[in-house]
Amino acid sequence: MTMFRMMAVLIAALAAAGPGRAEIGIQEVTSPGGITAWLVEEHDIPFTALELRFEGGTSLDLPGSRGAINLMAATLEEGAGDLDAQGFAAARDALAADFSFSSGQDTIGVSARFLTENRDTAVGLLRQALMEPRFDEDAVARVRGQILAGLAADTKDPATLAAQIFDAMAYGAHPYGSSGDGTAESVASLTRDDVIEAHRATITRDRMFVSVVGDITAAELGPLLDRLLGDLPEVGRQMPTRADWLLEGGVTVEAFDTPQSVILFGHDGIKRDDADFFAAYILNEVLGGGRFGARLMTELREKRGLTYGVSTFLAPINLGQMMMGQVATANNTVGQSIELIRAEWTRLATEGITAEELAATKTYLTGSYPLRFDGNGQIADILVGMQMDGLPIDYAVTRNAKVEAVTLADVARVAERLLQPGQLHFVVVGQPDGVVSTE
């Protein structure tokens, strides 16, 4: 305990202006072995939620083995140490622990929750999955079959098709231009060695973020972190370069036999660390927040009944930035919907938002923020996301003030810069009436 180098100095009390006032104490804990985690102690319920992220994700796939990292992450739970897949699952379930492993274009994620009464045993089991995965041939084959089934389903899903077409046009040969799940061909050719290599290159300490929320003290957490993560390799594969946006404005139609077209649209976006990010965030809420009252929702759904839902979102991904939106509408109203979206984009770019919209959006964003901190797993997820975004540990306290500080002039400035109606590209998957690909 005296060896324990604890840096639990900063207690960030989340106290929001406006309705709702949540207080959570976020501590930064550094283990004896030098692993840093953000911790919220919550001793009311006898369990702990743990979130791990490894930056890089499926974008670290080597050329020719697209899908290896996804296959690896999906096979982590299929046996470790002296336990095969059956043995591992039985051991985990007997502890009533939950582990889940996921991969995305920027991260590999590990989510775990375990009871206080068997915490050490559960953490030992999770350590085995991370450190000593077996990747048995039969397990790799089984998971590969499941992934291939998913890829086959993707070819019949209009929303997935739209995303794949959009990404390929926007990012070309960069990893962002293709699905991290791989293709049927690339996945079929993956070997056990590819999986082992993917594991060694991506689950490493140099790209790791940790958050813990629940029935555990800072003093207990330090040794736990070292035991769980201390023996991981120090350094992983080099990160890819930033992704250039290659797409011009226009329309791309992919014929698909369905009564309703799915439309994905967007253009280049704004970085998370941009000084105008909060103004852009408010701008996006006004334009295409998925809620009633947002401009696109009002024009397309409330006034005209063209769709069940339309929304836009900022996607400041690690190596690029997108401003995207999506809508599904009947084939005979695709043209009308695209015109309305372009018109709203133009109106907002030239006129900005109103003082009433700014005030209402600020009230919503600041009021809803504390409500996000709901439940141990949810809080752990938010905290690990903050770390990945490079935010300070007191961000939860300062965030609402940043929202409040945004002025109409800020929004107008970012609207003119960010919203480029001429650059908007629409990918339509369906049988739209009277809408054809440009060029």
Added chain:
Amino acid sequence: MTGLLRGGLLATVLAMPAAAEEVTDFTLNNGLQVVVIEDHRAPVVVHMVWYKVGSADEAPGNSGVAHFLEHLMFKGTDDVASGDFSATVMAQGGSDNAFTSWDYTAYFQRVAADRLDLMMKLEADRMRDLRLTEDDVATERAVILEERSSRTDSDPGALFGEQTRAAHYLNHRYGTPIIGWRHEMEQLSRADALEFYRTYYAPNNAVLVVAGDVTPEAVKAMAQQHYGPLAPTLDLPPRLRPTEPPHMAERRLQMADARVAQPYVIRSYLAQERNSEAQDKAAALTVLAEVLGGSGTTSVMARALMFDDPKAVYASAFYNGNTLDVGSFGLTIVPVPSVSLDQAEAAMDDVIADFLTDGVDPVALERIKTQVSAAQIYGKDNVSGLAQRYGAALTTGLTVADVQAWPDALKDVTADDVMAAAREVFDRRNAVTGHLEKQGEPAL
């Protein structure tokens, strides 16, 4: 992100209440039932009103009206203009939404705890004073038709699910889709919605659930102020819906669609639902579904069909017993590409036959019991989930006491109970079996 199969297509979920949660319930003079669940960890509250009416209560020919009304409930009242309901909730930083099932329709908001009074005022206002224009109705009808296009018509699995349910229920409205049949949705009128509203949206047909950083005393005072003055529907019809006659003939369906990527077999049997003070059989069926299909690795079906002799990329069992009337128990298998649907179905039936001979593995049963206990602990972390559990129970014929007795009912299930439930439920006369295939590809 490994596709939908690993995510758990038709995964079974053990719905476990936490016995230790602090729950208070009472009834107002006008018949409104109130349930208060205390969780003081964060200054947040979930406010839900559940109506004891769902799509299975619709009149024949009016399918979809329950869900249509749910949409129209956001259109305004004598006091609140169209769209202002959500705008007001949003201005408080809150979120709101609603959902419709066969047995219930529910509306909820999640806000800072000190905004509860305003939520009650708004929700009470629209319980009796909804105002609808013909324009509102025409536009929203277009929206629900687009919703049907998105959720159902664009998805062959959803379309097949509708066909399967329709074949499964010979008489009960559970065979009709919640969103409605398109040709009937197109005809839904303002009068249809308002008639449904006036009959069923009343304090004596509703359950108020408030969960979070509140006290029962404060909730009671607020509820009396806002909901107390509302008039009950005096001629509320009894909830007697058409019931199923004896099923004497197994039903089999085949559907092919060009958009099917992954053919599968699904089998559904009628099964005893949870009933007040008689949950033992439902508890046994819940454990049976866990034993057969709960784990994607160690369950009886996963082990036999995905590991020992890998014929499936996915195989599972599910039990839907949280219903007012008869429930269902199902099996599903998604075969690997080299196995036909007929072969897959035969393999699935072999597994069930072997299970009926071999019985329950006591170690597996013990694991499931451990998870039942743990779910009570994990469940306390999700107060919205608790609110949902009580609301759903109280609108499907159960009581607060039934919800609190459920974990023990599950823990009391023996291996013999599981096998007795299995022998009873696996009766092919009660079953519908569906094969969903790729169009244009000859069967293997």
